[in-house]
Amino acid sequence: MLIDDYDPLKKRMLQVLDQEGKVVNPSLEPVLDPDVLMRAYRTMVLARQIDDKAVILQRQGRLGAYPPNRGQEAASLGPAMAIGKDDWLVWAFRELAGLLWKGLDPLRLYLYWMGNEEGSHYPPGLKVLPAVIPVGSQLPIAVGMAYASMIRREGTVTLSYCGDGATSAGDFHEALNSAGTFRTPNVFVIQNNQWAISMPRNRQTAAPTLAQKAVAYGFPGIMVDGNDVLAMYMATQEAVGRARRGEGPTLIEAYTYRMGNHTTSDDAKKYRLEEELKEWEKRDPLVRLKAYLMNRGMLDERQEETILGEAKEETERIVVEAERFPRPTVDDVFKHTYAQMPRTLTEQLERCRRLEGGGR
Ligand SMILES: Cc1ncc(C[n+]2csc(CCOP(=O)(O)OP(=O)(O)O)c2C)c(N)n1
Ligand SMILES: [Mg+2]
Numbered sequence: 001m002l003i004d005d006y007d008p009l010k011k012r013m014l015q016v017l018d019q020e021g022k023v024v025n026p027s028l029e030p031v032l033d034p035d036v037l038m039r040a041y042r043t044m045v046l047a048r049q050i051d052d053k054a055v056i057l058q059r060q061g062r063l064g065a066y067p068p069n070r071g072q073e074a075a076s077l078g079p080a081m082a083i084g085k086d087d088w089l090v091w092a093f094r095e096l097a098g099l100l101w102k103g104l105d106p107l108r109l110y111l112y113w114m115g116n117e118e119g120s121h122y123p124p125g126l127k128v129l130p131a132v133i134p135v136g137s138q139l140p141i142a143v144g145m146a147y148a149s150m151i152r153r154e155g156t157v158t159l160s161y162c163g164d165g166a167t168s169a170g171d172f173h174e175a176l177n178s179a180g181t182f183r184t185p186n187v188f189v190i191q192n193n194q195w196a197i198s199m200p201r202n203r204q205t206a207a208p209t210l211a212q213k214a215v216a217y218g219f220p221g222i223m224v225d226g227n228d229v230l231a232m233y234m235a236t237q238e239a240v241g242r243a244r245r246g247e248g249p250t251l252i253e254a255y256t257y258r259m260g261n262h263t264t265s266d267d268a269k270k271y272r273l274e275e276e277l278k279e280w281e282k283r284d285p286l287v288r289l290k291a292y293l294m295n296r297g298m299l300d301e302r303q304e305e306t307i308l309g310e311a312k313e314e315t316e317r318i319v320v321e322a323e324r325f326p327r328p329t330v331d332d333v334f335k336h337t338y339a340q341m342p343r344t345l346t347e348q349l350e351r352c353r354r355l356e357g358g359g360r
Contacts, residue, residue, distance in 0.1 A: 002222075002238050002325075003013070003220045003222045003238055003239070003242075004156070004220070006222045006223065007146050007236050008125065008209045008211035008212040008215065008221040008222060008223055009208075009212050010033075011208055011209055011222065011223070012223065012228065013223045013225055013255055014028075014218055014222060014223070014225065014231050014234070014235055015228055015231050016028045016030070016225075016228055016231040016234060017228045017229075017230055017231070017288055017289075017291075017292050018028055018165040018288075019283055019288055019291070020077055020291055020295075021288055021292035021293070021294065022089060022291075022292075023292075024131060025093070028230075028231070029230065029236050030230055030233055030234050032233075036114040037293060037298065038080070038126075038293070038298065038299070040077060040081060040229060040289065041183075041289055041290065041299065041307065042071035042310075042311070043100050043101050043183040044073045044074070044077060044229070044286050045307050045308055045311045046072050046098055046106075046191040046284065046314060046349045047077070047096045047097035048070065048227075049314075049315045050096060050106050050109070050110075051068055051096055051316070052101075053112060053315045053319065054066045054110070054163070055068055055264060057110075057259070058113075062112055062114075063110065063113050063114050063250040064114060064115050064239050065113075065263045065264050065265050066113050066263060068094075068258070068259075068260030068263065069095075069097065069260075069263075070095060070258075070259040070260045071193070071227070071256060071258060071259030071260070071280060071285065072097075072191055072193055072226070072254075072256050072258060072285075073096070073097040073229075073286060074097075074229035074232055074285035074288075074289070075189070075191045075193075075226035075227070075254035075285075076091075076099070076161060076191065076256075077097040077101055077151055077229055077232070077257045078229045078230070078232020078233040078236060079159055079229070079252070080095075080097075080098035080101040080159070080231050080237075081101055081229075081233050081234070081236075082158075082236035082239075082240050083236070083240055085127070086127060086154075086156050087158065087159060087240070088127045088128070088142070088143070088145055088156065088158040089102050089127060089128045089129070089160075089165050090128075090129045090132075090138050090139075090142040090158060090159065090160035090161070091128070091129070091131065091132070091160075091161050092131070092132055092161050092163060092166070092191075093112075093133060093332070094191065095191075095256075098161070100239070102127075102128055103126055104122065104126065105123075106314075106315075106318050107321050107322055108121070108122060109189070110322035111164040111322050111325060112131060114328070115325075115328045115332070116327075116332075117327045117328065117332050117336055123153055125226055127156075128296075129141070129203060133285055134173045134197075135162075135165060135166045135169050136162055136167075136170075136175075137169075138160060138162065139162060139166070139171050139172055139174075139175035139188070139220060140171055140175045141186075142158045142186060143175045143182075143184055145158045146158040146184035146185045146186045146243075147178075147184045150183075150184055152186055153208055156185070156187050157185045157186070157187060157240050157242060157244055158185065158187070158191065158219050159186075159187045159236070160186065160187070160188055160189065161189045161190075162191070163192075163193065163196060164190075164191070164193065164196060164200065164201050164210060165191070165195075165196025165197070165204060166190070166196075166220065167190060167204060167210055167213060168205065172213075172250065174189065175188075176213065176214070176217045176249070179248070179249040180207070180218040180248065181218075181345070183219075183246070183247070183248035183249070184243075184248065185243035185244065186243065186249040186292060187236060187239040187240055187249065187252065188250070188251045188252065188253065189210075189252045189254055190210050190251070191256060192210050192226065192253050192254060192255050193226075193257055194257055194258065195258055195262070195268075197262045197266060198262075198268075198270070198271040198272075199224075199318045203322070209223050210223075211223040211251055211253035214249075214250070214251035217251075219243075219249050219250060219251065220250050220251070221251035221252070222235050222239075222251070222252055222253070223248070223252065223253045223255055224253065224254055224255065225255055226253075226254030226256030226285075226286060227255075227257070227283045228285070229285060229289050232254060235252050236252060238250075241253060245286025256285075257277075257280035259281065259284075265295050290304065298349065304339040330349070330353060331349065334348070334349045334352075
């Protein structure tokens with residue numbers, strides 16, 4: 001097993017592609033249809049466009065606070081490519097490329113970040129939970145979902161994501177402990193982007209890797225180059241196989257980097273060095289996949305231009321569509337939690353309405 005070869009305690013990291021797009025270890029190169037590889041590239045290009053545009057929209061006051069994904073596209077995409085239509089995807093808030101692959105209409109994502117409740121309404125049959133902002137709280141839910149699927153013998157797997165910061169949350173440990181104990185069909189991906197807002201990775205834990213946290217819970221963990229979409233795919237594919245065969249959960253640490261700010265409300269220059277970002281820019285996951293496809297003769301400069309052009313058009317189309325929706329009102333903040341709103345909230349809502357109307 002691939003996962004057994006990468007002991008997380010030895011700090012070895014699984015990699016398939018180097019930054020020039022060359023295959024480092026030919027025995028690890030996945031056998032993927034050229035159409036699938038090209039779709040992966042298109043998805044990453046589109047994710048980058050949608051992401052960049054979201055930041056611009058926020059600056060123009062057309063979208064709320066937004067967490068940029070730049071640099072983390074492969075870390076969410078590779079795992080999503082390794083699950084099936086009936087498997088669940090449970091995300092946090094920085095998994096744009098993976099969601100596009102799974103089939104979530106990016107219109108929903110723009111609506112969500114525009115504060116519109118419609119953004120959390122996904123079509124029935126799409127096995128994706130809505131965004132989760134309370135850090136780590138999606139993980140016990142993901143374990144419950146996998147446990148349920150196990151009891152019902154559905155044969156499905158639950159892929160969940162969290163950040164490095166989430167590994168400091170109690171929910172992370174409770175979730176992984178339960179998953180290990182009940183051998184649930186979970187695949188946990190930690191997007192270790194080196195920062196939890198301004199808190200660096202080495203202030204989250206004294207453990208040399210995050211993957212090794214799995215050891216304490218009695219299941220395998222593996223550290224993977226998170227900027228290498230093929231490595232992320234390979235590791236997840238194996239983890240999904242284990243889960244489906246009833247062999248229990250796997251933890252995957254995607255070693256990556258958040259190239260942008262934590263959110264549009266943050267200024268990363270205040271707490272991290274420019275050189276660090278420069279180093280990671282050289283490891284851009286999009287550049288790496290492009291180089292691989294070019295080396296294999298599957299992509300040329302002209303096609304690349306066309307794909308970029310199409311992604312830009314698609315992004316503009318989504319912006320227009322999202323802005324056609326009515327803007328959210330203060331009522332939306334209150335409406336969706338209780339069938340019968342408690343009196344305290346009714347009073348707050350009335351007060352907010354008065355304030356909105358210019359009253360006191
Ligand atoms: C329970 C909880 N505590 C604090 C916050 C504020 N907060 C939002 S994101 C974040 C850091 C998350 O870091 P990480 O898990 O590494 O994810 P990343 O933002 O790097 O993708 C914090 C502390 C929150 N949303 N939820
Ligand atoms: Mg982080």
